[in-house]
Amino acid sequence: MKRLGVSVDWSRERFTMDEGMSKAVVSIFKKMHDAGLIYRAERIINWCPRCLTALSDIEVDHQDDAGEFVQIRYGEGEQSIVVATTRAETMLGDGAVAVHPDDPRYKHLIGTEVLLPLVNRMIPIIADELVEQDFGTGAVKVTAAHDPNDFEMAMRHNVPFVVIMNEHGVMAGTGTEFDGMDRFAARIAVVAKLKELGRLVSEKRPYIHAVGHCSRCDITVEPRLSKQWFVKVAPLAKASADAVRSGAVKIEPEALSPRYFEWVDNMHDWCISRQLWWGHRIPVWYGPNGEIKVVGPDEVAPDEWTQDPDVLDTWFSSGQWAFSTFGWPEKSADLAKFYPTSVLVTGYDILFFWVVRMMMMSTFAMDGVAPFKTIMLHGLVRDQFGKKMSKSRGNVIDPIEFMDKYGADALRFTLARGANPGTDQALAEDWIGGSRNFATKLWNATRFAMLNGATTVGPLPEVSSFNAIDRWILSRLSETLRDVDSLLGGYEFARACEILYHFAWDDLCDWYLELSKETFASDKKAPSQRVLGHVLDQLLRVLHPIMPFITEELWCTLTGGESLVVAHWPEANPTHIDKSSESLVRAMQEVVTEVRRFRNDQGLKPSQKVPGRFLGSFDITKYSSALSFLLKLEDKEFTPSATLEIAGVKIELDLTGSIDVVAERARLEKDLSAAKKDLQTAEVKLGNAGFMAKAPADVVVEIKERLTKTSADIERITAALAALK
């Protein structure tokens, strides 16, 4: 992080297992327990038979696995029913068979009993709306101790809980020959036995269905009846949802808030105990006579009592980050000053894991005050093809390696430039190289500026004393600063970078510096030197958060200032915005580009000097020496062999010999057909009564101007074509 230039207060570094954090964890546990929000209960939890621990819902990954789907006949003759299951071995622990109350096929059986094969136990047939009539046979087995849905139904219908597996996922206590077998071996054995008994109605495999896997070890998760600690989330989740609904907390980008609500509005109670050795121990102690006591941070448990061996889910402690880092439960000055924080910046992938937990824990601990005003969610970095990085795919990139190769600023700029709100970004080495090139460009531009006496000394003179090119770049600077401010305010980092990139490279380097070279070589350079100093000064400031290292270096050299880190943020100057200079420079750019194009079409080498002159509009011809410099035109007597007319300016050139008529014809004809197409588009629009009646006035004016311009273009090009004959 330091290498990347991350600007944080390192003196406040915290680790979740620090003493201060532990104190907060114990305090909040007690506070929540006292408020009735923490309870212990037997529930079906996700259990990992390898890690030997409970898992929260979010630690379970669902994948499509090839399993089997078998139909088994329970009972005999009239008094029989066929159930469908993917986990045949659990039938040993069935406590009932459930059907939908409205299912005509089974109505007569509801309330009766059938014989459970293999274990030879009578079990009831119950009716529950949870059963889907269209799925399988419409009848499901109810294994209360080994399936969450079955557990729910069992609670409603008083079905007994029959535990048939130990914590390792090995069959136990069924009183059958299957005891001691692994769950998967038992599945095969049970199916084989049922087949032998003629109770297997159908088998389907492979049967692709979603199966939960442990996010740590990837083994298939086993739902298990177990005594665990839970957080009652309903009131906490509601407070968290309300905070966003009321606008007290804003989610950026807004488009991701449905995901937030989907989670907080449908949250199940949160299993917080883990059977791991690492983590905060649950602060509950058990007395010799079965007493239970939550021991607070300043309390000591009585002798002879033993502490609960389980630890807390890691998100229980990290969920307290927003206040525990400020010394809570002490009423510290930091807490008063910094809580709530303004913005939380994090990836959308931990919206559920972390952000929601922080919202819940914080609003509870801090008397309803949410921990931040804005939650800004960014995307994930992916490989150059937009694929998720993963070790198995071998497309993981190492940021350190890229920083070694291209510099931290290049990596930072690339990341910022790709950070479109809420969406993932692809990252390729080539693009980091491109950012490095941008950094080099800034370096060289500053070097050029220094060589030409750019300065930041003294107040910036009134704009009226500047030439149009200087006024233009000041105008563009203010517009850029204004737009960047607004984009950064909306967390639109990618667009802000884009604007800065083009301002620096296109406006400043490609046009301003080139158009001003003539001035810098003259005795009228002083105003431009001050302008260039100002523009670079402001540009480096605004780029500093994105590229801190190079801007710091350049800025200090340019301005002689102590450090850019503590310099003021640049502000747009509305009085610098000058539309007439902008349109003048735009016309000059058009002239330059068109002449270059002509030269190129004519096969002239870029460096080849050609006699030429500008006639017409004084606004532009006033800058003819700058234009000639860019276009390598020589000011001397000549007889023109080619004439161009661009933006109201006539350019006469001497190509010393005949021009390439074929190339020029091709060019002109191409331009002509493009102009004709534009003209037609405009004419169709203006000839459309509906358009004229309903389109806004400014759009109509725009189209009319386009019509005028393209008509003139067509006339000019046609004349030029005729002249070529």
Add this chain to the structure above:
RNA sequence: GGGUGCUUAGCUCAGUGGUAGAGCGUCUCGUUUACACCGAGAAUGUCGGGGGUUCGAAACCCUCAGCGCCCA
């Protein structure tokens, strides 16, 4: 199965009703005293398909198809 996105140039992506854009890549020319990590010029899209709304749709609505993510 539920939810939620996405589909625009070769690639990665911007673009929330008025003539289709960027970076990279491609082609041509070029050692012009800031920069070859550069400069100049060029090519490239029936904006996934089909309907609809509108004077006007890449954008809004419906529908189909494909892809992704989250949750079950």
